[in-house]
């Protein structure tokens with residue numbers, strides 16, 4: 650996309666400032682926060698693209714609060730994002746997949762709270778498959794109060810002021826929303842800038858791709874089993890059978906769903922009775938983006954973004970994507986509940 654006035658590309662920084670200028674009372678703090686995340690994303694992207702050369706592949710040797718073995722790139726991304734957020738006096742605390750509790754930043758006066766999945770899709774790092782970073786931004790419930798607590802951060806997804814992801818794929822792409830639609834940027838490594846590629850992105854109302862790890866089929870609820878069977882039935886009138894696509898990096902699976910339409914599912918199973926994906930830094934931010942693009946995101950009961958969180962690392966099942974596809978799976982879940 651080019652700026653009609655100057656007939657040249659629009660960078661992430663310029664776009665953020667143009668968006669901020671539409672709100673005369675804006676302080677510019679959220680803009681600065683988004684720019685900080687953009688900087689960290691460029692540094693992470695450079696490391697991801699050199700992963701085979703620098704000693705950044707493989708395990709770190711530690712395990713995180715989820716019992717997952719932590720990869721070196723998980724920690725590199727975590728450190729880059731937290732230090733970028735620590736530089737400007739805007740964010741008071743970070744909650745990240747790779748830290749057990751809240752990470753208090755130097756600026757306890759900061760009014761924003763940032764949730765991070767610093768590196769999503771870690772199991773794909775060493776096999777050169779797309780991975781991502783996810784962020785979700787809230788205002789503090791009690792701005793200015795000096796004590797920082799988890800309680801300040803436990804807010805439903807509808808309270809997010811911004812959310813987005815970076816996808817380190819065939820190119821590095823950044824998507825974010827502040828509640829006014831979804832904008833996409835592509836990193837141009839030759840100038841080191843994220844360049845605006847799409848504004849107000851809309852997800853197709855129906856899609857013909859379903860995305861779920863069928864390895865845990867045996868332990869699914871009956872409604873989901875029936876829904877996947879429905880996807881596999883030959884019926885040209887409804888463009889079935891659908892295609893099955895599963896990358897194993899949520900950011901990549903959800904980004905594909907945003908662009909092509911369809912549905913991504915991570916259900917509850919015997920291994921993950923409450924689902925595997927984390928509400929606050931995987932499901933809520935991606936649900937915000939997909940809803941902003943005209944899609945839907947639910948758990949077995951209702952809207953993901955209306956879940957009142959009880960803990961910062963809690964998990965939830967998720968059914969996210971095109972409205973018609975999510976409504977159809979909900980029909981099956983309700984019928985066999």
Ligand code: AHG
Pocket residue numbers: 717746766768769770771772862897898899900915925
């Ligand atoms: P993370 O790498 O941040 O821990 O997230 C991995 C998640 C998510 O990216 C993906 O959708 C899911 O794990 C894949 O899980 P399975 O390997 O169980 O399918």
Ligand code: MN
Pocket residue numbers: 717746771
């Ligand atoms: Mn992980």
Ligand code: MN
Pocket residue numbers: 766768769770899931
């Ligand atoms: Mn993740």
Ligand code: MN
Pocket residue numbers: 723746766767768769770771
């Ligand atoms: Mn992760």
